[in-house]
Structure formats: C-alpha cells, structure tokens
Amino acid sequence: MVIKQLSETLINQIAAGEVIERPASAAKELIENAIDAGASRIEIATAGGGKSLLRVIDNGCGMSAEDLELSIRRHCTSKLKDSLFDIHSLGFRGEALPSIGSVAKLTITSRLPGGAEGSEVAVVGGKVSPVRPAPANPGTTVEVRDLFFATPARLKFLKTEKAEAGAITEIVKRMAIAFPAIRFVLSGTDRTTLEFPATGDDRLARIAQVLGSDFRDNAIELDAEREDVRLGGFAGVPTFNRGNSAHQYAFVNGRPVQDKQILSAIRGAYAETIPQGRYPVAVLSLELDPALVDVNVHPAKSDVRFRDPGLVRGLIVGAIRDALRREGDRASTTGGGGMLRAFRPGFSPAASSAPSPSGGWSFANSSSRPFSPTAASTAGFNETVQQPAFAAMNLPTARAEAHEVPAAAPDVRAEAPTPSYPLGAARAQVHANYIVAQTEDGLVIVDQHAAHERLVFEQMRKALSGRRLPSQGLLIPEIVDLPEEDCNRLMTHAVALEQLGLAIERFGPGAVAVRETPAMLGEMDVAGMVRDLADEIAEWDTAQGLSAKLEYVAATMACHGSVRSGRQLRVEEMNALLRQMEATPGSGQCNHGRPTYVELKLTDIERLFGRS
Incomplete structure (x- = not known):
C-alpha cells in the first residue's frame, strides 16, 4: 500500500466535514467574520433553508484584492498572531472560507471603505477563479450557493428546509444577544424578515428582542466575580421557565458557546426550584483571561475547556442562587394574561389543566411586586395581638395537631390579619388544601402542603451547615x-x-x-x-x-413532615403560614419545583368581569 499526498481540494473537503456540518454552520462562520471585521450592520438572506442560497452582507472594514486572494486559502487569517492562548476574536483558524468553497459555489465581493472599487473572487467546488474588479459597497458580501453540491452524500444527512432555516435563526439570535450594538436582519423566501435593531449598551433590551418582552419583567441581573473570572447576564425567576433548554444562552469572552458544564451549572443553581421537565431561562456572560480557557477544542468553536472548571461552576451556581435569594420570591408575570385568555369564548376545558407559558400557575400581571424576607415582611410579628374578626366566615376550628404548623420564634404571635402584607391576610380555606388570602391589590391562593414543605426544608437545610x-x-x-x-x-x-x-x-x-x-x-x-x-x-x-x-x-x-392536603386550618394557622413564607427565602416553590402560591391582581379580576 503506497502513501500519497492528498490533493488540496480533497483536504479542504475533509476539513469542511468538521467545520461546515450544515447551512447553520456556514452562517455562523460568515457572521463571525463580519463581526470580527467591525461591522455595525449585518444582513443575512437565505433560500431553501440555506442549502440553495446563503448571503451575508456587512459594512465592516472590507478587504483589498490581495487579502481577498489569501482569504480563500487554508490557514490564512488576520486574527491570530503567534499564540493560541491570547485569542480576542471569534474566528482564528483560517478554515471557514476555503472549507465552504470546497463543497459549494462561493463568491466573495469586498471593498475597503476608502477604496475606489471593489474586488471579487469565486470558488466552485474547490476550484478558484482569479480575483477581478467588481462594483461593491464598502464592506464584504459573501454568497454561498448550492451548499454541498460537491459532496452529495452530505445532502442526505440534512434535515428539512424548515429545520435548517430554524437552525440559522438560532445562530442569528445567539449572535444578536452577544453583540447588542450590531443590527441584524435575517430574511429569505422561506421565512418572514427577522430584524434585531441595535440597542447599544442596553443588553437587556436586546435580550428582550430575542426572548420576548416578558423576559425583561422576569429577569434578575447577575454581577459576580471570583478569582478574576467575572459573570454577568440575567437569570429568569424560577416560575418563568420553559419546556426545553433552548432558552439558555452562554457566552465566554463574547463567544456564543454550548458548553455542557455551564448548562449543568445552571441546572444545579435552580435545583429544588424548577419542576421536573421544565428549564429555567438564563443568559450568562463569562469574562476571563483568554489564557484560562481553551476555545480550540473543536473546529466549530462551540465547545470550550476551562483551566479551572470547578471555579467556573461554583461562580455560576453561587451567583444565581444569591440573586434568587436577593430578589425574593416573585411570580412570573405571564400567568395573568394566560388566565384571561382561558376565559375567552372557545376555550377548551382540556386546556385548563395545561401549565402557563412560564411552567407554573403564576397569575400576576406586569405590576407584580416581588416580596423578599426582610424586616418589612415580618414587622407585624411582635405587634399586639388583636382578635381577628372572622366569626362570620364560619371557618373550621379543628385543633392543630402537634408539629404540623410551622414553628414560629418564641416571641412571634399571631397578628391581626391585614392585606398590607405581601401575601395578604387569610380569608378562607377551600377544599381543605388551598388558602385564599387578600392583598392590597389582588388575591393569593396558597397550596398549604407545598408551602409548609418548603418551610420545613429550609429549616433542615440550615442544619446542614450548622x-x-x-x-x-x-x-x-x-x-x-x-x-x-x-x-x-x-x-x-x-x-x-x-x-x-x-x-x-x-x-x-x-x-x-x-x-x-x-x-x-x-x-x-x-x-x-x-x-x-x-x-x-x-x-x-x-x-x-x-x-x-x-x-x-x-x-x-x-x-x-409537612401539613398534609386535607388538613383544615384555623385562621391564625393560615396567617402564621403566610407570614413565615414571607420570611423564608425560596418559599415561592416547593421542594419539587412546583409553585406554592399563585397571585391574581385586582386589575386582572376586573378585566374578567369587563370592568376595565
């Protein structure tokens, strides 16, 4: 058996198998090049899910005729100097353009901002045409047609046009979140135009463009640092969750990554607060010395390796948990609208058991105010006890069994019911399981078993370190x-x-x-x-x-050991449970991640009856 040197075209096609797996991979590489070129506007056009056409236009620095000729050669790049440990750009391998050109019909047109004319080069199935003058706007236009025409076997492994178009959309969303100062426009015959206007330094505004305006109302800002590793971004409240992990975004030094370790840390941070089968919404941005992270793990550059993975995981878990404790318990703002829609004509009874878009029955509108365990929420604990005026309600007066009611501090006594507390004052117990409380601007329904279960768990958790x-x-x-x-x-x-x-x-x-x-x-x-x-x-x-x-x-x-469903409680017991919930971090969810209470604002109730 004789060893021989492979042709340059075959070498490029082998490399393309790693770098360009699908149209979305080509879109990612071309968008990264545009960002590295300093573009402030990037337009992406597709047809056939990116298989027939993929065009990326930017207003970046452009290329001269000499640079254009080098750009389609393997391992030619302007972004890497002499070390892989000091990478400050998205691209650096110099493989994307020659890999695309080896399996598709590639045309690149570029012009320097001050240049008199532009230049164009074409690569068809690995065959390079000479660079020639061409009319062009300042910046670069890369057009890819008939992707994988030179490797037909690869076409058999692609998904439907709709699925491939969706993958490109996801790439654009990740890039848009990472670079809010850049305007992105995605269009094509297979989709409606998707535009993300530039938001400058307002990263949350850009995230809201991608994830929806609801995220702004349900996000908690993160800002933590440990040993020169800085974590920023936003984490959604536990009740604002989704059915998969597609709404979790991670960035390392501005680079979108899909790192299993980071996703695992997010799961760990939300442990005991998210129901099984539901996933939190989070956008995390890690900034650290490039020497402490390896981005050259895979040609696609979507995986990274940290020098100290334990430090990164601990930072993410600790920062998210601290943020959740700091913000206190907050019901998702998406539930109220979902409940109002449920009462519209044509609502299917079968849908009444489906969870809200946030994953829990959290009925609160955008004016929902979170409560946190501060002195304000326990101010009434030491006040003089007044006889509650609940005789007319004819509530059950069954004697509480030993240890079934949350233990209060020695100087804590039942307070006079008042709606001024965040969770209000107990007004009734229905079906021997749900406490109905009146707040200043609405009502709250509490699952007594789930709530007490969380309170007992938090007391036991303290014992683990004490x-x-x-x-x-x-x-x-x-x-x-x-x-x-x-x-x-x-x-x-x-x-x-x-x-x-x-x-x-x-x-x-x-x-x-x-x-x-x-x-x-x-x-x-x-x-x-x-x-x-x-x-x-x-x-x-x-x-x-x-x-x-x-x-x-x-x-x-x-x-x-929690209060069981079906236990009838006295008014004093119900109010004691509410007050202890207000004083306990994490009491908005039980140990299994289900919500312990739901909230409906008075304005929502009035809309149900057509009063507003």
Missing part, C-alpha cells in the same frame, strides 16, 4: 425491615442523618431501628420515610459521598 437539628426520642424504637443492601447504605450515612435529627442503628442483617426523629416533623410515617431515603440513596450514592446530595435527604424528610 448545629444538629433537635430530635425527639421514640418511646419504642421503630423497626423498619429493608433489604440488606439498603440497610448498608443507610448505615453508611448514619452520621449525616443524625445531623438532621434522624438517629438509626442496625437491627439485624435486614432491618434498622429508628430511635429518634426530627422534632419539627412531629407525628409521621417513620417507616415510609426511611424506605424513601433508602431508595434515594441507592439512586445517587456515588464516590462523591453524601455531602453533595444531602439536601435531597432533607427534601424527602420535609415532604413527610
């Missing part, structure tokens, strides 16, 4: 029969469980004895909780140990 939770000894230890392997797993983490107030010991090969339970949980199904804990530990028990997963244990224990 003192041991108070426990109550059982007069007769509860013996729980389990498979031997489950007993072994539980005993491996017995010390950590004891920190949460659950004291267990081995009772033969196939059983454990429970001697103490957390005092805050009160009367509960001990055997059921222990079996659930064994199942969860079996699912995630890894070499990392319990420390990284201990909050899941606390969540399971909290669920077993």
